[in-house]
Amino acid sequence: MRRVSGTAALLALVALAWPRTPPAPTPTTVAGGAVLAAAPSVVTAPALAARVAPSTGHQLLLPDGSAVPALNGAIDPAPLERYWGAFPWSPIVGRERSSAGIEWYRHADGSYSTTEMVFVEQLGKQIALTRVAHPGPEQPPNTPPDRR
Amino acid sequence: MPVPKQGLFVVATLIATAQAQVNPFVLYPQDPERQALTCTSFVGRPDLSRAAEALVEFDDQQFRGIGDALGFHRIFGVYHWVADERLATVETYDLIIRIGASTGGPDTTPAGLVFRVASLTTPPSANPARGTWIMYDGFNIQGGFTTILSQTWYLGVGLPANPAWPATDGHALFRADLLSANTGATVGENHRAGVLGPTWAVPANGAPFRTPWTYVCGPFVTTPNLHMGGLDPTSNRLGAPGASFGIHGLFPDVGGAPRRDGLMLRFTDNLTPFAFAFLGASLGFALPQWEPGIIGSNHIGTSGQVITVGLPRLQNGVAEVTIALPGTIPTAMIGNFLAFQGVVWDPNTRLANWSNAQAVSF
Numbered sequence: 426m427r428r429v430s431g432t433a434a435l436l437a438l439v440a441l442a443w444p445r446t447p448p449a450p451t452p453t454t455v456a457g458g459a460v461l462a463a464a465p466s467v468v469t470a471p472a473l474a475a476r477v478a479p480s481t482g483h484q485l486l487l488p489d490g491s492a493v494p495a496l497n498g499a500i501d502p503a504p505l506e507r508y509w510g511a512f513p514w515s516p517i518v519g520r521e522r523s524s525a526g527i528e529w530y531r532h533a534d535g536s537y538s539t540t541e542m543v544f545v546e547q548l549g550k551q552i553a554l555t556r557v558a559h560p561g562p563e564q565p566p567n568t569p570p571d572r573r
Numbered sequence: 574m575p576v577p578k579q580g581l582f583v584v585a586t587l588i589a590t591a592q593a594q595v596n597p598f599v600l601y602p603q604d605p606e607r608q609a610l611t612c613t614s615f616v617g618r619p620d621l622s623r624a625a626e627a628l629v630e631f632d633d634q635q636f637r638g639i640g641d642a643l644g645f646h647r648i649f650g651v652y653h654w655v656a657d658e659r660l661a662t663v664e665t666y667d668l669i670i671r672i673g674a675s676t677g678g679p680d681t682t683p684a685g686l687v688f689r690v691a692s693l694t695t696p697p698s699a700n701p702a703r704g705t706w707i708m709y710d711g712f713n714i715q716g717g718f719t720t721i722l723s724q725t726w727y728l729g730v731g732l733p734a735n736p737a738w739p740a741t742d743g744h745a746l747f748r749a750d751l752l753s754a755n756t757g758a759t760v761g762e763n764h765r766a767g768v769l770g771p772t773w774a775v776p777a778n779g780a781p782f783r784t785p786w787t788y789v790c791g792p793f794v795t796t797p798n799l800h801m802g803g804l805d806p807t808s809n810r811l812g813a814p815g816a817s818f819g820i821h822g823l824f825p826d827v828g829g830a831p832r833r834d835g836l837m838l839r840f841t842d843n844l845t846p847f848a849f850a851f852l853g854a855s856l857g858f859a860l861p862q863w864e865p866g867i868i869g870s871n872h873i874g875t876s877g878q879v880i881t882v883g884l885p886r887l888q889n890g891v892a893e894v895t896i897a898l899p900g901t902i903p904t905a906m907i908g909n910f911l912a913f914q915g916v917v918w919d920p921n922t923r924l925a926n927w928s929n930a931q932a933v934s935f
Contacts, residue, residue: 501713506593508650508711508793511606511843511890523697525663537696547688553713554650558696561705562610565656565747568739569615569756 485540485555488514495553496520496528499540502553512536512559535560594843595711596798597652598639598929599791600629600771602749602762602810602817604800604841605654605707607891610789611812612819614750614758616656619774619784622738626669626775627746628679628729629790635823637858637872637930638914640717640794646726647717648688650793653730655706656745658737660698664744667691667731668710670792671775672724678781679727679773688718689731695744705747711793727773728792734777747789748772749819752810754785762787763803763810763817765826765834771819787819796869797842797850797917799928804835804899816893827902827935835899836933838882839891840915844926846890848917853879854896858912858930869927873914882913906935 484492486504495502515534522528529537537558542551599605602612619627631639640646651668670688674680695706712718720726735743750761751770770783802816803825811817816837825834840850859874873879885892914930 503649503711503713504593507595508709509594510597510707510709521697523663523694525665525694527694529696539696541693543690543693545688545690547686548714548718554690554693555709555711555713556693557709557711558655559707559709561654561707563702563704565616565703565705566613567615568658568745569617569750569758 485538487517489516493517493530495540496530497539497541499542499553499555502540503555505538505555505557508555508557509538510557510559595649595793595795596841596843597709597791598794598798599652599789600800600819601787601789602802602819602821603813603815604818604839604891605747605789606843607841607889608815609813610747612749612760612762612810612817613747613789614754614756614761614786615748616745617748617786618732618738618743618745619772620776622734622736622743624732624734624777626667626679626729626731626773627784627788627790628669628671628727628773628775628781629788630679630725630727630771630773632725634725635932635934637861637912638796638870638927639929640792640796641861641869641927641929646720646792646794648712648720648728648792648794649714649717650709650711651728651730651790652710652793653708653788653790654747655695655708656703656747657695657706657743658703658739658745659742660695660700660702660704660706662742663697664695665692665733666694666744668693669727669729669731669775670718670720671727672720673726678783679775681775681781687720691731709793717795729772729788729790731775748786751785751820760810760812762820763805763808764820764824765828765832768820768824794929795844796926797840797844797915797928799852799913799915799931800839800841801896801913801931801933802837802839804837804895805832806899807832822933823931824934825902827904827906829904833900833902833904836896836902838894838896838913838915840885840887840894840917840928841891842887842917842926842928843890845887845917845919847887848919849884849886850892850915850917850928852881852883852885852894852913852915854882854911854913855879856912857910858932866923867916867925867927871914871927872930873912887917902935908935910934 801822803821861870883894
């Protein structure tokens with residue numbers, strides 16, 4: 426972590442060349458607050474894709490480059506790396522079904538991961554979810570005195 | 574020092590490669606991905622044991638450009654911490670995104686519900702004790718779920734009723750109470766007086782209401798995160814040394830009776846964790862503007878309006894910049910607000926990305 430001191434920054438910092446930019450085009454609003462894709466041409470979809478890795482088929486890609494079958498009938502789930510978070514990679518050591526009927530991969534560090542297909546009414550279609558659950562603090566803080 | 578043609582300063586070479594990751598944008602005093610959470614007041618639910626949505630408000634007077642990939646909010650999932658009173662019992666929850674109502678607060682009509690995934694569950698466990706799951710629920714929607722920019726919006730989780738909570742079972746969220754919450758919390762948020770609750774409860778049957786705390790809950794985005802933090806050496810509300818990056822950063826107390834808070838900027842990015850960041854501030858937000866070659870939007874204006882507040886290099890996805898030490902922000906700033914924003918640039922892909930912008934109200 427790097428800290429850069431700038432005690433008088435609010436009033437008297439040196440101004441550098443901040444980008445000079447044209448006004449943005451207006452998004453096209455549709456019902457429900459969603460928007461149609463009226464994206465500016467200056468940044469293309471491939472440019473965005475370079476920051477978001479692609480997903481593939483009926484497999485779940487793992488951070489180590491291997492793949493395992495997607496669970497719970499998921500089609501085209503996002504790679505697990507995208508949602509693994511800031512945790513060291515931990516290999517899959519088992520497969521379990523929860524009491525809710527959802528299959529999960531169990532990882533060596535106690536984490537779980539899975540994929541699911543869910544219907545999103547607002548989109549009018551099913552989407553794939555890639556889900557990860559890492560164990561957090563074993564003793565979470567107390568519930569509040571008034572229980573709210 | 575390379576200087577791209579649009580005048581964006583970048584410094585030297587980055588080591589980072591484009592990571593196939595996302596950033597959780599969480600408004601909380603500490604960074605739940607990288608810091609030990611000593612500031613959590615309690616684990617709680619939005620409306621006791623009753624069914625309700627726990628929503629985080631993203632007010633466009635406070636934040637702009639969260640998840641702004643191509644001019645709109647692009648949301649790739651929901652991050653939250655589950656406090657489970659009995660891990661052995663699977664918990665059920667929904668993922669919710671709402672737009673704001675014209676009268677303020679979340680729009681609870683069907684038209685206001687723009688995204689809902691119902692009935693997700695926590696993983697299996699044989700452990701009958703209390704515990705925590707850090708949940709990453711990611712969508713595979715090409716380009717993310719897209720919603721409108723420059724509008725107050727709400728994201729969170731919906732919890733079913735659970736009469737067993739908190740005695741023997743149930744799902745709650747990690748929360749940091751405002752000073753005004755009157756819950757007896759010794760740690761939590763540490764803002765100036767008069768701040769409204771930044772989260773909402775939407776009961777299954779009833780009107781929504783503000784809740785005086787922040788949650789460890791937020792959207793997954795591909796934009797870098799910029800958070801402002803307050804520095805108050807007279808307080809132990811954080812439970813540890815450092816800046817408080819939740820509501821304290823939006824509303825520091827510089828009034829001098831007795832506090833004269835300082836200000837810190839924290840910039841995080843999992844996608845380019847060793848990038849250089851170009852950080853600026855201006856006297857308020859500007860209309861969104863696009864810059865060729867930079868993903869996202871500039872929300873704080875052009876070079877004539879912006880002062881540079883730092884050019885740090887991220888280390889493992891983090892850089893912090895002290896903007897003002899405690900006792901140095903003039904009381905003349907009271908009543909004004911500043912807007913902060915930054916850019917990261919990756920020389921490997923030759924792509925730059927605007928962070929979100931955040932206001933600081935004095």
